Amino acid sequence: MNIRSLTRGDGVVIGAAVLLFIASFLNFYDATGYSNGVKAWDLLGVVMSVHLAGVIAAALIVTARALPQPRKFAGLDLGQFGTALAIFAAWTSLWYLLGDGKAGAGQILGFFGAAALAAAAVASPLLPPLKVALIGAPKPAAPQPYGGQPGAPQGYGYPGSAQPYGTQGQAQPFGQQQPAAGQQQPFGGAQPAQQRPTSGEAAPAAAQASPSAQASPSAPAGDFAPFWFAVPVTRPLFGEDGSPSPIAELAPGTWYLAVEQRGPGLVAQTQDGRRGVLQDTSGIQRG
Numbered sequence: 001m002n003i004r005s006l007t008r009g010d011g012v013v014i015g016a017a018v019l020l021f022i023a024s025f026l027n028f029y030d031a032t033g034y035s036n037g038v039k040a041w042d043l044l045g046v047v048m049s050v051h052l053a054g055v056i057a058a059a060l061i062v063t064a065r066a067l068p069q070p071r072k073f074a075g076l077d078l079g080q081f082g083t084a085l086a087i088f089a090a091w092t093s094l095w096y097l098l099g100d101g102k103a104g105a106g107q108i109l110g111f112f113g114a115a116a117l118a119a120a121a122v123a124s125p126l127l128p129p130l131k132v133a134l135i136g137a138p139k140p141a142a143p144q145p146y147g148g149q150p151g152a153p154q155g156y157g158y159p160g161s162a163q164p165y166g167t168q169g170q171a172q173p174f175g176q177q178q179p180a181a182g183q184q185q186p187f188g189g190a191q192p193a194q195q196r197p198t199s200g201e202a203a204p205a206a207a208q209a210s211p212s213a214q215a216s217p218s219a220p221a222g223d224f225a226p227f228w229f230a231v232p233v234t235r236p237l238f239g240e241d242g243s244p245s246p247i248a249e250l251a252p253g254t255w256y257l258a259v260e261q262r263g264p265g266l267v268a269q270t271q272d273g274r275r276g277v278l279q280d281t282s283g284i285q286r287g
Contacts, residue, residue, distance in 0.1 A: 005234065005251040006134040009124025010062050013086075016120060017058035019113035020089075024051040026106030040106055049092045054114050057085035061121055068249070083121040090118035131233045133252035228255045228287030229266075237268060237276035247276050255287055 027037030060082030236246035260267035
């Protein structure tokens with residue numbers, strides 16, 4: 001379960017469920033003749049159809065949001081089943097409030113809790129302010145370059161380590177070494193150990209060009225630096241082969257690594273190593 005995928009709407013649902021639970025211990029009726037009043041726990045039909053139904057509905061909605069894959073119950077998604085149960089609890093509480101003339105504090109507070117629960121369950125998938133992540137994504141201590149491991153002294157892009165494709169300097173012919181630091185080249189840039197090839201040796205020398213320059217395609221023109229990002233809402237991640245069905249979902253509150261620019265989208269890598277294309281990059285938060 002990914003708790004960071006919960007939204008503000010889920011926070012309202014949790015708060016309304018807590019309000020319902022508290023209301024069950026307050027006086028449901030202000031009945032005369034009872035020293036402590038009548039609470040919802042004294043009325044089995046009330047506590048089951050309003051208070052416990054609302055708490056169970058909130059648990060189903062929050063669980064459905066936190067699960068990586070949707071689960072179904074009686075042909076309905078857990079979130080849809082929880083929304084229907086929340087509407088039922090609010091509807092029942094409304095008629096208890098309208099039908100009785102001696103409503104206590106528990107009955108009034110329970111109605112407001114059930115109404116807020118049902119409203120949040122219905123409006124959360126529709127209103128953008130309620131889709132914002134409840135817990136913000138923590139910023140990484142230091143964004144690692146692509147391939148770098150947290151805690152490792154060196155990684156791709158660090159001095160003395162293997163460099164990723166496209167970040168090396170110019171390819172040197174075989175046998176030629178870079179001059180040491182502080183060493184000056186002779187006038188004209190000629191190497192002392194090298195001799196100019198004759199005309200008969202020009203063709204073999206040209207054939208012995210750098211293997212990396214022949215085997216590797218040219219580096220892309222635009223410079224792209226990998227970076228960490230988080231999505232504001234749940235976004236699908238499609239395969240790099242262009243298949244229409246998503247291979248994973250990017251959840252809010254989790255950092256992902258963008259490794260390549262693919263047109264208007266990004267090639268992203270999940271925490272389990274899967275790579276795919278994020279087509280909708282609007283509103284992403286860069287780390």
